[in-house]
Amino acid sequence: MRKTYKILISGQVQGVGFRPFVHSLAQEFLLTGTVSNNEEGVIIFVSGLEESVFKFYKKLIQFPPPVSRIKDHEISLIEDMVYDGFKINPSKKGGQLNLSLTPDFAICDICTIEISDPENRRYGYPFTTCVNCGPRWAITNTFPFERNHTSIDEFEMCEACLNEYTDPEDRRFHSQTNTCATCGIDLFLYDQSGEKVVVPKATLFKKIASLLLEGYIIAIKNTSGYLLCCNAENEEVVQQLRDKKNRPNKPFAILYPSLGHLKDELQVNALQEKSLTSAERPINIISLKGYKGKIALQKVAPGLNQLGVMLPYSGILQLLANELAIPIVATSGNIHGSPIISENGEALEKLKEVADYFLQHRLKISHPQDDSVVKFSTRQNKEVLFRRSRGYAPNYFNATLNSGEKIMALGAHLKSSIAYNPNEFLYISQYLGNLDNFDVYHRFTTTAIKFIDLFEQKPELILYDKHPLYQSTQYGMELAKQLGVKSYQIQHHKAHFASVLGEHELFDCANPVLGVVWDGTGYGDDGHIWGGEFFDFRSKKIERIPHFEYFDWLAGDKMAKEPRLSLLSLAGPQMQSTVSEKFSKEEWTIYQALQKHNKLKTSSVGRLFDAVASLLNICDINTYEGEAAILLENLVINYSLKDCKSYLNDIEDVISPKEIIHKISLDKESGESIEQIIINFLYTLALSIMAMAKSRNYRHIALSGGVFQNTTLVDMLIELVPKEIKLYFHKELSPNDENISFGQIMYYLHLKN
Amino acid sequence: MDATKLGFDTINLGHGSGGTMTRDLLDKIIFKTFNNPYLNQKHDGSIVKFDRPFAISTDSFVVSPIFFKGGNIGELAVNGTVNDVAMCGAIPKYLSLAFIVEEGLEINDFIRIVNSVKRAADTSGVIIITGDTKVVERGKGDKIFINTTGFGEVHPNANISANNIKVGDKIIVSGFIAQHGMAIMSQREGLEFESTIVSDTTNVNFLVSDLLDKFGSKIHLFRDPTRGGLASVLSEIATDIEKGVAIVENHIPLEKQVAAACEILGLDPMYVANEGVFIAIVAAEVADAVVETMRNHEKGENAVCIGEVTEEHPLKVVMKSLIGGKRIVSPLIGEQLPRIC
């Protein structure tokens, strides 16, 4: 018997080809009805045999379009209706919108084949997209995702494109970003002075490839912002790029022309391969073990045995890759510390000293994004997100939101991000960068305003960190005043803890949870600099329990830049002569005097890593953020837990970083290998967590903070944890300060009382 | 003056009693030093005459240590207030002087300070017309505190007000920054830098009145970037006028040794206190001439234009940094806390 049903589906279901997919599926099951987007997601009315409808429903839920994400779905019987075939109805914009925003998707396999096929009408067209792929968040101007709400709207579809768009049988049926060479976006090559370089369209990418091979630096406007590219095998040009970008040592990411080429040079495991070819297509940090290529490694990733690599994720990069025989450096188009550039004029102005050529186009980028970065731990294959940006932002699904309030959280300072909860969804911006830089700050405030405009919802509450000097704190106060709304400040490490609790929806957990929040710097409730914290969560409350023993925080921000200062602060009297060699005579006397009157204390584990790196002569002064910790981990090739020893005698309520440093210096003097000392150090840290959990009977441990970007420590924890204890690491967010904005919302919703 | 003839080595509570000991101290030190018709009346106060609108400014000085390289609390107490009056576009004329002395202060130190007050007052052309001396119990003070209030006649050409500031106005600093704060701090904390850093406490009132003679209402604002440093003063101005302030890092006058000391301590010189340095915000068309005039004056030898008032980034001070890129200069809030992870 024929019946009519209403189906509601919410989640990442708009801008992912959901309606066309429903359309063809309905036809497969001989159903009639309609599908449209509404304020809550996708709404389907289907009429047909009951059995067919349920088969259709099951298939829809089980095998939705590749880049969609279903959050909720329901089906209900309604009064019988008669439809004329199956139709896609245009979106209606009603009152409050409850939808996810669609992230950027890497070019799909079919589109890749099309642009590489001389027979295809999209051969060589760099902005080829379909319902399953292409930019989304980058070009979104208003909500929800419809062509006329994006920057693509400037380009009117030609007849051929319109035919595809309206043909239910076509892969580009209702593809909002549909364009072709006839109606779409042109690329132009300019030289340094802004003069157009005339190149026939058909040979443009050949020309760029040959310029790269010849050793030029090229700024390429991609769909998510500018990339600076050069030949990775040419030591000279990589050094030139370093000099011009004022980036002496921080590793560059490499774009490989193909997975095959990448696999010829590096060992890529199945998980890495999956990640590298996923719709998010992040940079993967991969071990250089057995490296067989010709990349100028000492210039690309100085002193490191790992490399950040990625594969082409846009039509532009794919077409370039088709002409490339070499891996290229592909790094964010900016000058040290400034945000990634996305405007043509700005690029010519700010990068003219850096790039020799500019590849530009007219597609306006509303939300510029850096490339996301992930790393899989070596032994346990645990995926750790280092930077959440293109491909991931701005949706966030795994959180219990129980607020009637519209809340905006402004995160931290150095790795800033903004979280917004204007409806039943939560949105977390891409990584925005260090707010000391005015251009980053400008992008940060613009993003906050864009969020408000996009959702047409003013926040009713602003959350920010407790640190009085974070630019995000200061902006939060300004914004709250401007909007005339309440604000609330949340301690940094409590936000970190709430963040990881939120990712695993642990707020209703019946058992107590041990929170381990280790990072470099955060302003503590007692006015000291926290960073080696343990928290207890039970009965909806968190409490700070023992922390790493305080030591002196010296010389302001300089201490975070100079690991030798952390060593000086932690070194015992018997180490003075070794440590003093790292300082000039003047510095040494000054710092001795400074210590006598010093009032500011810290429990920072980040600084303990710094001290160890300095003690082992790995790094005394950072040239980029986190350098010492990265170089330290880098020296661990492999370890065996049974050969490890702890640098702490017994772990009671206080963990003494001074004792750890003392023991390490003894080990070093006795001739222990540097690698084994680092392994023992990480083992000591892992053990201290286990000891804390066991002595206090925790069965759940939740970990957050930048220290857990150390994948060796993560591996050790996974290997040391007894069966009855469960570890919770961040899943879809980075353990570093990028998760603070989310944590602030979680703290406010679940813990503030 | 010779301490041995006074018959006591230290100041004690009796000197603050109001009795003969107090009288003795005042007669032998204060009145003898300052010796002018206003004070000599030995009245409860002084009557003075002003021909024009006048400016008043008061300040308390609690610096530690009280003797530092380049000066002591005495001249600081005069210069600080004299300069504050000058910042109002006025010509300082009279000063009140009040001491709060902690029991036990050596009389020789007191005399040194009083003499410095006298010298500084003479140099800047002000007369001490009234005063007060109190003694507090040991532990209730820190050697000596001084309060001064300055009175000055507003310069006939002056029209100093933040309201006059316009977009495009230039910001000029009269000399090297951060020197005073670093001198005090290094001595207080016992930090021995290889090169000695000397406080530049001095009076700038004559330079200010020269500028007013020449440029009058083209000078829109004077400010004295004392506590909180240049950063805090510029931030206050940006907030007050609801405009942006754009400055250039490598224009900021900073002496090498001070820069090096700040670097070692991880301090930002923009937040370090200054004395004897002021900023002028002036109409763009006179900016070069103002700098020129300052440079021809002993107290403004190192004057330089560091930036301008802008329509961009209202309420914010933004500094174009040495290595390219711009950074936000926030006002000082409490102490300089680390933020980097």
Ligand SMILES: [Fe+3]
């Ligand atoms: Fe943190």
Ligand SMILES: [Mg+2]
């Ligand atoms: Mg004052």
Ligand SMILES: [Zn+2]
């Ligand atoms: Zn596609």
Ligand SMILES: [Zn+2]
């Ligand atoms: Zn077309």
